[in-house]
Amino acid sequence: MNDLATLRVLVAEDQAAVRAGLVLILDAAPGIEVVGQAADGADAVALARSLRPDVVLMDVRMPRLDGISATRELTADGLDVLVLTTFDLDEYVFGALRAGAAGFLLKSADADRLVEAVRLVARGDGFLAPEVTRRLIHAFAGPPGSRLAEGPEPADEALASLTPRERDVLGCLGRGMSNQRIAEHLDMAEATAKTHVSRILTKLGLRSRVQAAILAQQRGIGE
Structure with missing residues (x-):
């Protein structure tokens, strides 16, 4: 991405109120434009392939096509995906990690952290919330039978x-x-x-x- 260009983001979130809030925060940030919105994974993939945004902000749990499958398809197409998750990690997060997600952000993150994460992923630096890191390390370090997915x-x-x-x-x-x-x-x-x-x-x-x-x-x- 050209550092001087407007950073283009696609927001994929099935809850309308949450999606509206994310769009509001990102559109208000200097140099960021939300170019598309999707309420399910299938639409997110189709829109991302059409619009080629710099970052796809993807809810990990999505109808029609789940966030893991959508992330796998988009990363295979060379797109950067920043995954939204809750603090209580589940198998979706591990699947998204293996699918090549460029970052993980907690849904509870404040506006500044959201904007920072999007910018870092767009620059190619990736982003991993510290809370998510600890949970991932703990899960991967446990007995094989307790892992939700292999790292x-x-x-x-x-x-x-x-x-x-x-x-x-x-x-x-x-x-x-x-x-x-x-x-x-x-x-x-x-x-x-x-x-x-x-x-x-x-x-x-x-x-x-x-x-x-x-x-x-x-x-x-x-x-």
Whole structure:
């Protein structure tokens, strides 16, 4: 996305009142325009493919086509999806993580956090609410039978293939850093940080930097 361009967002939420509130907040934010609204997952996919927004804000529970399936289809098309969820995580969230969602935001988040999350996802930095991170880590760390879904788990050989610099970048991802912050922290250009992130995802067979952040925290990389 061009940094000087208006950030275009599609809001997919089945509850009309909640959807109206999200649209109101986003349209009021400088440089953001809501270009479409959808009340179910099927319409969200169709509209997103037609409008090609910078970010799709997707409710995890949607009629006709659930949020996971919609997210999977849209990420396969190269679109960035920011998933809305409640604090009580369920299997939908884990499915969305595996489907390549670029971020997870609690429905209880305030207006500033919503706008921040949308901007970060549009920039390619991803967003993971701290509360969601803790719940995901706890679920993935538990006994296999207690997991609602398996998390991304690259082989040890894949992790070993990372260069020392890539491992440093992975550790930064685990601490929730944006590309800009990674660049500042590791004294490199932001474009270089972005390239490292892309290579890490490719080597580890991951679909999003959110998956990489979860993995880094699971493995204690960068602590």
